Amino acid sequence: xxLKLCNHSSYPRIGDxxxxxxxxxxxxxRDRGEKTDDAVRAAQDRMTELALAEQEEAGLDLVxxxxxxxxxxxxHLAAKLSGVRINGLLRFFDTNFYFRQPxxxxxxxxxxxxxxxxxxxxxxxxxxxxxxxxxxxxTLARYSIEENGGAGGFAKMLEGYTxxxxxxxxxxxxxxxxxIQVEEPALLKYPDxxxxxxxxxxxxxxxxxxxxxxxxxxxxxxxxxYDHLQTLPVDILGLDFTYNPSLxxxxxxxxxxxxxxLGLVDGRNTRLEDPAAVARQLEKLAHGADLNRAYLSxxxxxxxxxxxRARQKLKHLSVIRNTFLGSPA
Amino acid sequence: MSRxxxxxxxxxxxxxxxxxxxxxxxxxxxxxxxAEFAKKRISRGALEKTERQATQFWIRTQEELGVDVLxxxxxxxxxxxxxxxxxxxxxxxxxxVRSYGNRYYHKPIITGEVHWEEPITLEWWKYAQGLTxxxxxxxxxxxxTVMDWSFxxxxxxxxxACLALAKEIRKEVExxxxxxxxxxxxxxxxxxxxxxxLPVAIEAMHVVTDGLPAYFITHICYGAFESIYPGMLDxxxxxxxxxxxxxxxDMLELFKKRxxxxxxSLGVVDVHTHVVEDEPVVEQRLRQALEVLPKEAIxxxxxxxxxxxxxxxxIAKMQSVVTAAKALRKNNDE
Numbered sequence: 001x002x003l004k005l006c007n008h009s010s011y012p013r014i015g016d017x018x019x020x021x022x023x024x025x026x027x028x029x030r031d032r033g034e035k036t037d038d039a040v041r042a043a044q045d046r047m048t049e050l051a052l053a054e055q056e057e058a059g060l061d062l063v064x065x066x067x068x069x070x071x072x073x074x075x076h077l078a079a080k081l082s083g084v085r086i087n088g089l090l091r092f093f094d095t096n097f098y099f100r101q102p103x104x105x106x107x108x109x110x111x112x113x114x115x116x117x118x119x120x121x122x123x124x125x126x127x128x129x130x131x132x133x134x135x136x137x138x139t140l141a142r143y144s145i146e147e148n149g150g151a152g153g154f155a156k157m158l159e160g161y162t163x164x165x166x167x168x169x170x171x172x173x174x175x176x177x178x179x180i181q182v183e184e185p186a187l188l189k190y191p192d193x194x195x196x197x198x199x200x201x202x203x204x205x206x207x208x209x210x211x212x213x214x215x216x217x218x219x220x221x222x223x224x225x226y227d228h229l230q231t232l233p234v235d236i237l238g239l240d241f242t243y244n245p246s247l248x249x250x251x252x253x254x255x256x257x258x259x260x261x262l263g264l265v266d267g268r269n270t271r272l273e274d275p276a277a278v279a280r281q282l283e284k285l286a287h288g289a290d291l292n293r294a295y296l297s298x299x300x301x302x303x304x305x306x307x308x309r310a311r312q313k314l315k316h317l318s319v320i321r322n323t324f325l326g327s328p329a
Numbered sequence: 330m331s332r333x334x335x336x337x338x339x340x341x342x343x344x345x346x347x348x349x350x351x352x353x354x355x356x357x358x359x360x361x362x363x364a365e366f367a368k369k370r371i372s373r374g375a376l377e378k379t380e381r382q383a384t385q386f387w388i389r390t391q392e393e394l395g396v397d398v399l400x401x402x403x404x405x406x407x408x409x410x411x412x413x414x415x416x417x418x419x420x421x422x423x424x425x426v427r428s429y430g431n432r433y434y435h436k437p438i439i440t441g442e443v444h445w446e447e448p449i450t451l452e453w454w455k456y457a458q459g460l461t462x463x464x465x466x467x468x469x470x471x472x473x474t475v476m477d478w479s480f481x482x483x484x485x486x487x488x489x490a491c492l493a494l495a496k497e498i499r500k501e502v503e504x505x506x507x508x509x510x511x512x513x514x515x516x517x518x519x520x521x522x523x524x525x526x527l528p529v530a531i532e533a534m535h536v537v538t539d540g541l542p543a544y545f546i547t548h549i550c551y552g553a554f555e556s557i558y559p560g561m562l563d564x565x566x567x568x569x570x571x572x573x574x575x576x577x578x579d580m581l582e583l584f585k586k587r588x589x590x591x592x593x594s595l596g597v598v599d600v601h602t603h604v605v606e607d608e609p610v611v612e613q614r615l616r617q618a619l620e621v622l623p624k625e626a627i628x629x630x631x632x633x634x635x636x637x638x639x640x641x642x643x644i645a646k647m648q649s650v651v652t653a654a655k656a657l658r659k660n661n662d663e
Contacts, residue, residue, distance in 0.1 A: 012424075012425075012426070012427075013427070014425050014427065014433055015424070015425070016424050016425065024431055024433065027431040028431065031431075071430060072429065072430075088575050088599060088601055088602065089429055089575070089601050091522065091553075094522040094523050095522075096426075096428060096436075096477070096478050096519070097427060097428060097429065098428060098429035099429070100429075100430075269480050269481065269482075270423065270438050270480040270482060271480070271481070271482045303426075303427060304426065305426065305480075306423045306424025306425060306426055306436065307424055307425070308424050309423070309424065309480075
């Protein structure tokens with residue numbers, strides 16, 4: 001049994017020591033006119049390197065750039081598209097984190113790469129495989145509003161975001177990304193929109209070339225739509241197991257042909273999981289999923305934790321795996 | 330309407346009472362003192378002296394602007410949850426967590442049984458109230474929000490953590506009332522976040538306020554109000570202070586469908602933009618609310634605390650609020 005370890009997506013871009021406060025400090029100085037945009041980019045580079053190093057030190061097989069450069073999961077992508085202006089703050093799901101809402105004013109178009117340079121930088125700096133992470137078209141559309149006719153309604157807006165992100169998926173795959181993660185937490189709030197998501201994901205899947213496409217859902221219980229998820233054209237399914245303890249049983253009984261990213265470690269609470277309890281969940285899951293190609297993962301991005309605790313959670317993945325692999329089959 | 334309740338408490342307010350949500354920006358002299366204190370170059374006593382000066386500044390500023398129900402401006406607080414966590418037993422300070430953009434806060438961790446040992450805000454309320462003849466609001470963060478914005482390690486679930494906090498926060502409310510506070514605001518910005526937990530927030534607010542002689546306000550912001558309305562009207566408070574302008578006053582549409590039954594502190598300026606709204610814009614927002622709500626029910630204030638703005642921006646935004654409210658007051662008195 002192998003069971004690989006991966007980071008989910010984001011990682012704290014600040015810590016309690018001066019070195020890890022570099023980005024906050026530099027951004028504040030830039031806002032006061034004391035530093036340039038180049039200095040901000042250098043600070044982002046440095047913080048990305050630190051995030052990568054901490055993931056590697058925790059023994060992860062699959063890492064991310066920590067989304068250090070992201071202002072938030074929505075506007076970081078949407079702001080780079082033409083036809084969008086960025087508006088006021090809105091709460092990001094049920095967190096105490098706020099994103100700036102995109103206002104779609106016309107046709108959505110990708111006129112420049114969205115994440116390509118960020119991915120290339122991280123891959124160059126890491127000895128591990130770097131997963132490229134995108135907020136998905138459906139979630140972007142759900143958290144956008146339209147004005148002056150916008151894109152022409154929600155369906156057109158989703159179409160626009162899908163086309164833009166499909167082009168980005170193709171560019172990332174061409175640049176060597178082997179795993180491309182598409183995050184669609186909004187689906188769990190609007191499960192009736194499954195057909196829309198399916199159509200959107202199909203377009204992304206057609207652009208992935210030889211890369212593996214991962215659909216990742218979090219901040220909710222995927223159990224009610226678990227069987228539908230099996231029909232989607234993705235290679236990896238990432239699920240948040242913290243909202244419904246019986247999801248483990250659902251996976252064990254209904255099975256899956258997909259590679260699973262198992263979000264069994266709570267990315268939103270500092271309490272460390274009992275390794276034996278998680279190992280028991282893994283034993284159950286082994287009845288429905290091939291754990292040799294599965295990933296053990298936090299349930300969501302780790303930016304919702306203080307850095308010291310995020311680091312502990314990543315290290316805890318190894319502890320859990322060791323407990324599981326040492327436990328009777 | 331709760332005007333009778335206010336009058337019963339000895340408070341007479343004009344039409345469209347003007348207030349603010351709670352926090353004001355810290356003046357430069359206080360920011361410097363806080364930095365010096367962090368570097369251990371000045372004593373806590375010296376910092377507190379500066380915090381009192383800043384409180385004086387904001388009380389005087391609010392009086393000069395013509396605000397009717399004042400706040401102390403929270404010059405002594407960092408974050409609205411961390412401040413209470415620092416003063417209640419059972420918490421540890423967590424590391425920094427981002428709230429938006431380049432803003433971070435220390436998210437507390439509940440590692441033991443929570444316990445109120447002594448008054449937390451009382452001395453500041455007494456100090457601020459001693460500086461003015463106008464009523465000063467007692468300002469607390471509610472149990473649901475303290476729970477939601479903390480990591481929970483000690484309690485088995487969110488509800489038990491929330492109710493334990495409610496029992497302790499009630500003691501602070503009782504202490505404020507005993508010293509003469511008549512208007513107490515219990516901020517619950519997290520209330521709208523998990524609609525399925527609204528019953529927990531209501532249960533906790535009952536624990537905090539039931540049977541106590543004060544006019545209670547609760548502030549809620551930046552959430553999906555449509556998912557908790559009209560159920561939120563069961564929160565046992567007299568006045569909801571709502572962020573309205575940031576969301577284009579879309580709550581008013583909900584009020585048209587299901588009657589709103591409490592007083593409303595109407596947020597009429599966006600606190601997360603440097604742009605200071607023109608007075609006609611603010612006045613128009615008020616007029617929109619008047620199409621839906623009785624005039625006696627409306628209070629006027631910014632969307633949220635102004636601490637993220639500069640001192641100048643905060644004063645300018647409050648000036649817009651005051652001017653618009655007074656213009657409308659004049660028209661409606663005629």
